[in-house]
Amino acid sequence: MTPYEFSEASLLDWLGQFLWTLFRVAAMFMVAPLFGARYIPTRVRVTLAFACSLAIFPMLPPGPDVAPFSAQALLLVMQQILIGIAAGFILQLVFDAIVIGIQTVSMSMGLGFAIFIDSQNGVQVPVLSQLHLLLAMLLFLSFDGHLMIVALIVDSFQLLPVSAGGLSPEAFWTIASWGTTLFLGALKVALPAATAVLIVNMSIGVISRAAPTLNLFAIGLPLTIIVGLVVLIITLPSLEVSLIFLIEQATSTIGNLWLMVN
Template sequence: MTLSTSEVAAWVGGVIWPFVRIGAMLVAAPVFGAGTVPVSVRLAFSLVLAWALQPFLPAVPAVDPVSIEGGLVTASQVLIGVAMGFILQMVFSAMVLAGQAVALSMGLGFATLIDAQNGVQVPVVSQLYVILATLLFLAFNGHLLFLDMLVRSFHLLPVGPLMLSSDALWQIVRWGGTMYAAAILVALPAVASLMLVNVAFGVITRAAPQLNIFAVGFPMTLMLGFVLILFSLPTLAPRFSGLLDQSFALMRGVLGG
């Protein structure tokens, strides 16, 4: 049996190019790319996915991986994977921003923890919102929808040297405004209520200057902050679900679907 160079390149490329896109996506995506997930596990998972999805993917062109064209194909697959993961990452970043706004309003801005998702220090309230967002993401089968979008990406934007268009990149940039708006909407009930509490304490201070407002106001603000977070939790699920829908719609738009 004789094998030509093009046949070997097609067989190898059928796994290598999907592996590059999937690996780049898992590095940038939340949950999958969390700092608590070892790099070896992500690499093995990417390779298994690339091998398992090969029968469902369109034919991959025979390109020499060490050629200039192969370098362009690799760069395009990395860009596509990172863009998809980054869009979903901003959904979780909106939860972090919402938690930071609530924490600053209730006086817990100084209480920080290491966020295992991003490897940076965030307020404990942000960590709470990230944990809730992760649970909602798994409860809504977001991980399965994300993998389904990954398979669709190979049909919408097949493996090749084609890069994302400038319009697609600008869509991702404009998505940042949606992220900040969603963070404000999530944090608005607690922040607005805490602002009224602070105004009330200001009136009390003017009426009774001898009252030590720091000894009374700080624990009251903390307690009311946690109560307001508890009462605002029912609104978190629809907000997060709508933001997820927008992120998947953006992915389809970026990929040309």
């Protein structure tokens, strides 16, 4: 056989190697922030996943000797999808932490009625949460976060190559434990404004005891909104610090995830 001839076995081997790569990359792109946003058409995401997989799979070590259209291949497909979803889910929680933190502040300020459709997840969130989410996305892009996502998925094939083994039970426990970091990040984002609003509400409570005839709804609600907005504007630069902290924690968790194999 000359170097320009291909056998059926080699073609099936290349097809299998490409499919394992494609399923992992596509699963991560469907869940990860920015790539998995609702405003990005599915066709665009599939095209990006196909292009990235086409660029990645020639550099990968040889995969398992499994026929692409067998029961064992189906198991490998499920494993690659789980690996991609796990990594994308951890990154997505970074931005969910920001949304939850600002949503808590909005509710305590009395702006819970001002809701907006979140274009990232397709759900209703307060306007302030949507504003901070857009700012976080712009900061993420300024940090080359989209390239970081591609680098993470490429590194995953080096640290966790396609094989018969998948993520271990400890890996799924690590993903569940990542939720504690979610609430920590939400607390870091919301704490200054939430504290200021709490102080205002306590002051209004003291005033109501001193002057029972005072119309608290006419004074308390505008005062709470004004104080909350002023504190959010003053502490807006801290959003970058919180985002960097959460991204570093997420990438560290994903790196540890690749080492947890059955």
